[in-house]
Amino acid sequence: MKKTAVLLTLIIVLVLLCSPVVSATSVNNVIPSISVDIGGEGSASSSLQIIFLITILSLLPSIIIMMTSFTRIIIVLSFVRSALGLQQTPPNQVLVGLALFLTLFIMSPIINQINTEAYTPYTKGEITQSEALGKAQVPIREFMLKQVDKKDLNTFVSLSPDQSTVKSVDDIKTTVVIAAFITSELKRAFTIGFLIFLPFLIIDMVVSSVLMSMGMVMLPPVMISLPFKLILFVLVDGWGLIVKTLILSFN
Numbered sequence: 001m002k003k004t005a006v007l008l009t010l011i012i013v014l015v016l017l018c019s020p021v022v023s024a025t026s027v028n029n030v031i032p033s034i035s036v037d038i039g040g041e042g043s044a045s046s047s048l049q050i051i052f053l054i055t056i057l058s059l060l061p062s063i064i065i066m067m068t069s070f071t072r073i074i075i076v077l078s079f080v081r082s083a084l085g086l087q088q089t090p091p092n093q094v095l096v097g098l099a100l101f102l103t104l105f106i107m108s109p110i111i112n113q114i115n116t117e118a119y120t121p122y123t124k125g126e127i128t129q130s131e132a133l134g135k136a137q138v139p140i141r142e143f144m145l146k147q148v149d150k151k152d153l154n155t156f157v158s159l160s161p162d163q164s165t166v167k168s169v170d171d172i173k174t175t176v177v178i179a180a181f182i183t184s185e186l187k188r189a190f191t192i193g194f195l196i197f198l199p200f201l202i203i204d205m206v207v208s209s210v211l212m213s214m215g216m217v218m219l220p221p222v223m224i225s226l227p228f229k230l231i232l233f234v235l236v237d238g239w240g241l242i243v244k245t246l247i248l249s250f251n
Contacts, residue, residue, distance in 0.1 A: 064103065067178060067181070069103050070100070071185045071186070071189065072188055072192075075189035076193055076196070079192070079193030080196055080238070080242060083201075085200075113139045118133075141177055147181060147184060147250065148180045149184040152183045153172070156183075188249070192245070192246075196242070199232070203225050208225075
């Protein structure tokens with residue numbers, strides 16, 4: 001029985017090893033070879049446009065994070081959740097979705113300007129691709145320069161190798177503006193988060209001192225302060241105030 005089992009195992013192994021070769025040769029004989037020809041001027045330009053579109057789509061998350069209002073919004077919303085003492089409520093998907101839609105709402109005038117001045121003329125063939133990219137950068141640069149801190153902008157300009165050629169704001173490279181903009185956004189977001197934390201921190205301190213005075217040292221203060229923080233947040237319409245403050249902070 002053992003010899004029979006060993007022989008059957010060897011036969012199965014040989015069949016499995018030989019089957020890919022047979023299947024590959026049979027498939028190659030049945031399926032014709034396929035070749036892609038991108039010759040010609042029109043097909044080459046369309047292929048380059050597809051490659052350019054794929055590149056833009058791969059960089060789209062970084063563009064949204066680095067060059068729009070998304071960073072400040074998502075950080076402030078995360079601070080709100082931490083200040084309330086909630087771990088996963090609202091969940092990350094809800095916070096990211098809210099931040100994305102608020103970003104679209106804030107950036108809609110800039111998107112419309114890019115569509116009118118760059119994308120539509122490019123699709124109609126009135127301007128070239130390089131001209132469209134140059135015109136698309138103008139409203140985004142204006143938005144970032146309005147929000148950037150002058151100290152951060154001067155710091156990155158002084159650190160750039162082209163600081164001697166910078167005579168005005170128009171001479172500053174877009175990469176320098178992006179670096180200064182994201183640094184300023186982080187500072188503003190943390191400042192807003194600190195202001196949001198203060199009232200909830202006071203509630204935690206009051207509840208903790210009351211529990212200690214009552215001798216209830218083993219009871220976690222978070223269990224008592226969390227309902228009070230939620231009630232306060234709901235009564236003052238916290239989400240509405242935060243969303244309104246975030247939108248007005250960009251104006």
